[in-house]
Amino acid sequence: MTNLDPSLAPVKTTCPYCGVGCGVIATPDGKGGANIAGDPEHPANFGRLCSKGSALGETLGLAERLLHPMIRCSKGNLEPVAWTDALDHVAHRLQHIIAKHGPGSVAFYLSGQLLTEDYYVANKLMKGFIGTANVDTNSRLCMSSSVAGHRRAFGSDTVPGCYEDLDQADLLVLVGSNAAWCHPVLFQRMIANKQSRGARIVVIDPRQTETSGDADLFLGLKPGTDTALFSGLLSYLADNGALDRAYIDEHTSGFEEALAKARSIAGSVTATALATGLSEADVAAFFQMFAKTQRVVTLYSQGVNQSAQGTDKVNAIINCHLATGRIGKPGASPFSLTGQPNAMGGREVGGLANQLAAHMGFTPPDIDRVRRFWKAPRIATHEGLKAVQMFQAIGRGEIKALWVMGTNPAVSLPNADAVRAAMKKLDLLVISENVQSSDSINSGAHVLLPAHAWGEKSGTVTNSERRISRQRGFLAIPGEAKADWWIMSEVAKRLGYGAAFAYHSAADIFREHAELSTFENDGSRDFDIGAMASVADGDFDAMAPFMWPMLEAAARPQSRFFAEGRYYTSDRKGHFIAPDVPMLRGATSEARPLRLNTGRIRDQWHTMTRTGLSPRLGQHLPEPYVEIYPADAAQADIVDGGYARLATDLGQCILKVVVSERQQRGMLFAPIHWSGENAASARVGALVAPFTDPFSGQPENKATPVAIEAVTFAQRGFVLSRKPIPFPKGVWWSRVAVNGGYGYLLAANLDVATWKTQLSPQGEAGHVAEYEDKAHGVYRAAQFDGDRLEAVLFIGPVDNPPNWDAVKAVFAVETISDDQRRLLLSGKSADGVASDGPVVCACFGVGRDTICGAISEGARTAADVGAKLKAGTNCGSCIPELKRLIAQTEVPQPMEASAAS
Numbered sequence: 001m002t003n004l005d006p007s008l009a010p011v012k013t014t015c016p017y018c019g020v021g022c023g024v025i026a027t028p029d030g031k032g033g034a035n036i037a038g039d040p041e042h043p044a045n046f047g048r049l050c051s052k053g054s055a056l057g058e059t060l061g062l063a064e065r066l067l068h069p070m071i072r073c074s075k076g077n078l079e080p081v082a083w084t085d086a087l088d089h090v091a092h093r094l095q096h097i098i099a100k101h102g103p104g105s106v107a108f109y110l111s112g113q114l115l116t117e118d119y120y121v122a123n124k125l126m127k128g129f130i131g132t133a134n135v136d137t138n139s140r141l142c143m144s145s146s147v148a149g150h151r152r153a154f155g156s157d158t159v160p161g162c163y164e165d166l167d168q169a170d171l172l173v174l175v176g177s178n179a180a181w182c183h184p185v186l187f188q189r190m191i192a193n194k195q196s197r198g199a200r201i202v203v204i205d206p207r208q209t210e211t212s213g214d215a216d217l218f219l220g221l222k223p224g225t226d227t228a229l230f231s232g233l234l235s236y237l238a239d240n241g242a243l244d245r246a247y248i249d250e251h252t253s254g255f256e257e258a259l260a261k262a263r264s265i266a267g268s269v270t271a272t273a274l275a276t277g278l279s280e281a282d283v284a285a286f287f288q289m290f291a292k293t294q295r296v297v298t299l300y301s302q303g304v305n306q307s308a309q310g311t312d313k314v315n316a317i318i319n320c321h322l323a324t325g326r327i328g329k330p331g332a333s334p335f336s337l338t339g340q341p342n343a344m345g346g347r348e349v350g351g352l353a354n355q356l357a358a359h360m361g362f363t364p365p366d367i368d369r370v371r372r373f374w375k376a377p378r379i380a381t382h383e384g385l386k387a388v389q390m391f392q393a394i395g396r397g398e399i400k401a402l403w404v405m406g407t408n409p410a411v412s413l414p415n416a417d418a419v420r421a422a423m424k425k426l427d428l429l430v431i432s433e434n435v436q437s438s439d440s441i442n443s444g445a446h447v448l449l450p451a452h453a454w455g456e457k458s459g460t461v462t463n464s465e466r467r468i469s470r471q472r473g474f475l476a477i478p479g480e481a482k483a484d485w486w487i488m489s490e491v492a493k494r495l496g497y498g499a500a501f502a503y504h505s506a507a508d509i510f511r512e513h514a515e516l517s518t519f520e521n522d523g524s525r526d527f528d529i530g531a532m533a534s535v536a537d538g539d540f541d542a543m544a545p546f547m548w549p550m551l552e553a554a555a556r557p558q559s560r561f562f563a564e565g566r567y568y569t570s571d572r573k574g575h576f577i578a579p580d581v582p583m584l585r586g587a588t589s590e591a592r593p594l595r596l597n598t599g600r601i602r603d604q605w606h607t608m609t610r611t612g613l614s615p616r617l618g619q620h621l622p623e624p625y626v627e628i629y630p631a632d633a634a635q636a637d638i639v640d641g642g643y644a645r646l647a648t649d650l651g652q653c654i655l656k657v658v659v660s661e662r663q664q665r666g667m668l669f670a671p672i673h674w675s676g677e678n679a680a681s682a683r684v685g686a687l688v689a690p691f692t693d694p695f696s697g698q699p700e701n702k703a704t705p706v707a708i709e710a711v712t713f714a715q716r717g718f719v720l721s722r723k724p725i726p727f728p729k730g731v732w733w734s735r736v737a738v739n740g741g742y743g744y745l746l747a748a749n750l751d752v753a754t755w756k757t758q759l760s761p762q763g764e765a766g767h768v769a770e771y772e773d774k775a776h777g778v779y780r781a782a783q784f785d786g787d788r789l790e791a792v793l794f795i796g797p798v799d800n801p802p803n804w805d806a807v808k809a810v811f812a813v814e815t816i817s818d819d820q821r822r823l824l825l826s827g828k829s830a831d832g833v834a835s836d837g838p839v840v841c842a843c844f845g846v847g848r849d850t851i852c853g854a855i856s857e858g859a860r861t862a863a864d865v866g867a868k869l870k871a872g873t874n875c876g877s878c879i880p881e882l883k884r885l886i887a888q889t890e891v892p893q894p895m896e897a898s899a900a901s
Contacts, residue, residue, distance in 0.1 A: 005030070011474035012039055014461050015053045016113065016454040017605055019338025020044055020185050021463025022053055023545070026455065026474045033060050034455065034474060042545060044163065044463055050184045050875040051603050051617065051842035058614040058737075060455050060475065066436045067479025070448040078448060083480060087487075090403075090447055091494030093428045097401045098130065103378070107134035107390050107399050110351055111406035112142070112340025115459030115471055117509040118484035119342070120349040121501065122405065123357055125488055127350065128376030129497045133362070133384030134399065136353040137346050138407045140387040140697060142339035145305040147347060147355075148696035149314025150336075152577050153322070155569030156359055156526040157347055160561045161297065161333030162465040162547065166190050168331030171293040173202045175226060175317065176303015176702075180210040181602040183301075183337050184877035187211065191876065200293075202286055204229065205303055206702075207597065207627075207669055208662035210880035217285055220664060222277035223595060223703045226304055227582040230316035231262035232272030233287055237323055242291035244325030251565030251573055252322050258576035262319070265581055275582075290320070295331030302339065302599060306702055311695040312579035322574050328563035337464055344462035348527055348548075349513060353384035354697075358517045359527040373519050375500065386697030387413065388690050395422035403430040405484055406451065408607045410439035411675040414699045416685035417651050419443075432484055435609050439676045439683070450481040454610070457483070459506040462548075468529070469545040485509055507540040518552065526561065526568055584703050585691035588666075592648065592705035594632065597669045598684050599701075602877050603842050604673040612678055618737040619839035619847075623745055624674040624682035626655040628708065629665040633657065636708050643711040643732065643747060646670065648704050651686030654711050654732055668706060678735040680727065713747040715777065716801035720744075720811045721791040728754070739812035747798065752779045755795055771825040776800075780825045787815040794827065802827055805836070840885070841871035841878045851882065855889040862886070 008028050015022040023042020026034045036057045040047035069086035070078040081089075097105055108126050110119060119137075126135040150157045166172065166189045179187040191214060193199040203215040204226070212218045221229055237243055238259055248255050266272040269287065273280040290296060298321065304313045318327075318334050326332035338344055350357040360366035362383050371379040385393055391413060393399045402423070410420040416439075423429055423443040431445045434453040441448065455475040462468050485503065492501040503509050511533055518530025531550040535543065547557045567574045588595060603617040611617050626644055628636075638644050640659035645652055646668065655670060663669055674682035691700040713732065719725055722741040727733050732747040752772065756779070771780040776797060783791045789811050794802040806827055810820045836847030846869050859865045862882040866873040872882050 007476070011472050012042075012470070013472045013474060014341065014469045015049065015056070016341050016610070017050070017052050018183055019340060019343055019464040020183055021341065021461060021467060021469055022049055022185055023469065024049070024053065024056070026056075028474055032062065032475065033057055042469070044465070044467060044469070044545070045185045048185045048188065048875060049843075050877055052605055052611055054843045054874060055611070055614040055616050056454070058616060059610045060453075061613065062478055064435050064437075064609070064613065065453070065478060065481075066433050066448055066450040067481060068450060069480065072446050078445070083482070086447060086449060087490045087494060090428075090430055090449075091491050094130075094401055094491070095495065097427060101400050103130050103132040104134060105398065105400040106130060106132060107385065107394070107402050108136075109387065109390065109402060109404045109407065109409060110135065110137040110346065112137065112139045112343040112346055113406040114342060114346065114484055115457055115461060115506070116342060116345035116349060116468075116513065117459040117506045118405070118488070119346045119351045120357065120509055120513050121485040121488045121492075121503070123350045124374060125492050125497070125501070127356065127380040128370070128374045129378065129492065129495070129500065131378035131380055133353050133380040133382065134390060135351070135384060136387045136390055137351045138387070138409070138412060139340060139343040139346050140352060141306070141412060141699060141701070142302060143305055143336060143343050144352060144386075144696040144698045145307065145310030145314055145693055146300075146336040147352065148311040148693070149318060149577075152311070152695070153315055153318045153575050154562065154567050155575070156567075158526045158561050158568070159336060159344075159464065159466055160328045161335050162559045163189070164559070165297050165331050165333055165335065167193050168295060169193065169199055169297040170197070170295040170331065171200050171202065171289055171297075173204065173290070173296065173298040174211055175204045175298060175300040176305075177299055177301035177337055178205070178209040178211045178599065179299065179301070179337065180214070180880055181877055182339075182600050184602075184875040186337070188876040200289060202289065206664045206667060210602075210877070213880040213883060217282065217289070219276075219278055219282055219286060223597065223664075223667065224307065224309065224582055224584040225276040226313040227309060227316045227579050228266045228275035229272060229278075229283075230313075230320055231579065232266035232269065232275070232283065233290060233320050234259060234262040234316070234323060235267045236269065236287040237291055237320065240291055243323050247325030248323060251562075251567070252576060253571060253573045254576035254578070255323065258319055258578045261578035262316075265579070294326065295329075296321075296324075296326050297331065297333055297335055299335045299337055301337040303702060305336075305698055306700065307698070308585045308691040308693050308700040309580070309582050310693045310698050312577075312582070315577035316579050319576050322576060327574070328560040330560075333560070335464075341463075342461040344464065344466065345460065345468075348462060348517075353386050353390075357513070358519075359525055369520055370516070373516050386692070388692050388697065388699050391419045391422050392690070394426060397425060400426060401428040401430075402426050403432070404440060405432040408438050408440045408609065408675065410443045411607045411683055411685050412672070413685060414688035414690040414701065415650050416683055416688075432487055434481065437677060438607070438609060442676070449487050450479060451484050451487065452477065452481050456481065459485075460510060465547065467545050467547045470541075470543050472541075505537065507535070507537050510540060511535060524568070585700055586689050586703070586705050588705045592707050593666075594706050594708060595667050595703045596646065596648065596684075596687060596706040597667055597702045598672050598688060599669065601671045601673065604671070606673065607675045608673050608678055612735070613737055615737045615739050616839065616842055616845055618743075619845075620842055621671075622736045622838075623656045623734045624653075624671065624679050624684075625658050626708070627658045627660050627663045627669040629663045629667070630659050630661060631665055632708075633659045636710060638708065638710045643713060644708050645711050646687060647707045647709075648687040648689065650689060651683070652681075653683060653687060654681040668708060674734065680731065680733045682734070712749075713798050714749045715747065715795050716798045717746045717793070717795035718744060718802065718804045718807075719746065719791070719793050720804070720807065738808055741811065743804070743808065746795070752777070752795075755779050755793065756781075769825060780827075782824055784821070789816055789824070792824070840881050841869075843874035843878075844870045846871040848885065851885055852889050855886055860886060
């Protein structure tokens with residue numbers, strides 16, 4: 001009988017991307033990588049994965065990894081050091097800064113990429129032992145308005161519903177959510193409900209997205225008017241007999257005040273239409289649908305949360321569910337779609353500056369309870385600085401030491417240039433990461449600490465429906481990387497707190513976390529997983545996904561909250577909240593006539609430190625771009641496929657232009673993913689104004705006043721290289737993952753002589769072949785090392801740029817043939833295979849040209865294309881694009897039979 005290598009056995013873990021929390025089966029390949037599949041038994045995804053999850057196996061390499069602790073030496077370079085030296089240095093510098101400036105001079109900035117156990121230790125160290133609540137997280141940027149809205153309405157940060165509601169609802173209302181791209185696994189559940197049960201879908205968004213393509217009703221409201229829309233809905237429900245008076249009277253408070261405020265904002269269909277810019281017919285249709293449908297789930301995401309009025313928007317939505325009693329019931333609830341894999345876990349352990357652990361807050365009883373449980377010598381007694389405030393305090397010199405874990409604030413925070421400048425002022429900047437370089441690391445990091453990456457981490461995460469899942473490591477730990485909780489615990493020991501941080505495993509921390517959740521609880525707090533407080537190590541390792549609460553005395557988990565009241569407010573009732581009159585911060589002007597909306601795209605994640613490693617994911621939308629309405633483009637003399645400069649009062653960038661009628665007039669949309677590491681001029685965060693919500697502290701990422709103007713380049717082209725390439729000033733470039741090395745798409749106004757001297761492979765070892773057509777401004781060069789292609793440069797006129805598909809195929813092979821070498825500089829394929837075009841289906845790598853070919857041959861539905869090519873049959877996020885291609889592709893018509901036949 002063959003003995004199987006246990007290190008190559010399949011491991012069940014959890015996807016590290018969005019808050020859906022999909023189960024993954026990773027099977028190590030013995031070469032440092034793994035084969036990735038969806039876990040058919042995980043209740044979040046039942047085996048489905050999105051394009052990003054499907055490509056996880058392409059992101060596991062060590063080429064970009066930080067593998068050893070590093071300290072910046074006197075010469076300014078980061079040099080490898082021993083762990084003991086790095087930890088001693090961090091602890092010594094923290095002690096010195098705290099002694100001189102007080103605990104408030106220190107801050108932690110965390111990430112939804114951390115596991116719950118990491119989050120727990122960070123929160124405990126800062127709030128319980130260092131004595132400040134200056135510990136916040138990048139989750140502040142994506143869902144803190146939901147937290148604030150929940151706490152105002154429910155008295156707790158409770159998600160009332162669960163994913164099963166998406167299957168059981170008769171009306172699904174998506175507000176500010178491009179779920180087809182950002183939460184595709186859940187969106188396909190909604191589509192399945194629509195197809196099998198006839199559920200209707202309403203999409204509310206200033207821009208038409210892939211999600212709106214499947215809507216029964218699309219409401220393209222003016223930005224910032226969500227509160228007006230749902231205030232109008234509340235007024236309509238009251239005026240048309242659609243209230244659940246019994247539920248309101250028995251289980252809620254504040255209804256009359258909230259209704260009066262709603263009427264003052266939008267008291268009728270007509271007033272709502274005027275406030276939102278919608279037609280009265282569309283407003284009335286939505287109101288009628290909502291009023292007449294008992295099973296309604298309202299799903300909202302960043303379009304609601306990322307707003308200076310985000311909390312009011314959340315409460316305006318919740319008000320309508322409270323008023324109809326449609327909360328915590330099968331198929332009926334408000335539902336926040338969380339952005340990050342463990343934003344919820346961070347909320348559970350107090351990862352936000354205005355929370356304590358186990359969903360407790362900065363009230364005297366909670367402070368005392370946590371102090372006694374932790375035996376904390378100097379527990380923080382008031383809220384700390386939220387993310388935007390924190391970095392402003394760094395800029396003012398009030399915070400002297402910052403420890404950043406698993407995130408890239410120099411790119412992702414608003415006013416990102418000011419953030420980068422502030423970080424350079426710090427006396428101590430510690431970054432725990434698993435990549436060698438990032439915009440934040442390059443902002444003056446003094447200490448780099450190598451942390452486990454996704455394939456090595458072990459602990460727990462919580463998804464959007466309160467389901468806790470195990471994340472399990474399946475790869476050997478590379479270099480000297482360590483778990484984040486271990487790193488912090490070692491620093492805590494050096495600060496003198498060893499007894500409180502004597503953890504030996506993630507299981508130790510999880511048990512303490514569970515014990516705190518049930519400590520003096522007795523039903524007074526929503527978060528309680530006391531049944532897991534004594535879980536054995538083996539049971540923790542084998543732990544199946546479960547939803548909280550998980551009480552010791554409960555016969556089974558509770559999947560929904562509040563159908564029968566029992567809220568966590570002081571009066572145990574759900575609170576209606578009267579929102580303020582909606583008003584966008586920052587006025588447009590003649591100098592800044594448009595508004596900038598930012599967000600995600602389908603196949604990339606955050607600042608691309610992970611997804612940017614996947615060649616497959618880089619092929620769909622390879623360049624940073626801005627989407628603009630045709631009339632706005634014409635007014636600015638901007639053309640589709642050209643380039644434009646965006647400028648706000650804070651910064652500027654240059655992006656490729658996409659002219660689209662799906663964009664609302666007066667609005668621009670630009671993705672957030674490109675950084676200084678992967679593009680020349682595309683740090684969109686540098687443009688965003690740091691306006692924040694007064695309740696949540698969440699910044700407004702959807703409506704910054706902006707100007708746009710055309711940028712003219714004479715040349716476009718690409719570079720392929722085995723190593724990173726520096727480009728001279730004036731070259732616009734975007735880095736794209738390719739098999740075998742690095743790919744760059746270029747635009748510039750350089751003469752051929754400059755390209756030859758600065759960018760061609762000349763001067764390197766090996767043979768260089770060149771082709772030049774001076775009359776047409778074409779230059780091509782290739783460097784070889786024997787039979788291996790080392791680098792390629794293709795430059796041509798901007799109106800006829802070279803295509804790199806055939807060249808990428810040659811670059812990807814180890815040894816090139818004579819035919820490939822001969823045809824290389826022509827840009828043609830040696831085997832005659834035509835280009836597949838830009839990738840549309842990233843899950844299966846199917847390109848646009850292949851799809852259009854299948855459509856021309858008779859595939860007239862997305863299902864037809866899927867049957868022929870598999871495109872759209874996995875996560876489904878490419879189906880909207882398939883439908884557009886079907887509508888746009890001409891199908892040859894059969895010749896009509898002649899009259900004589």
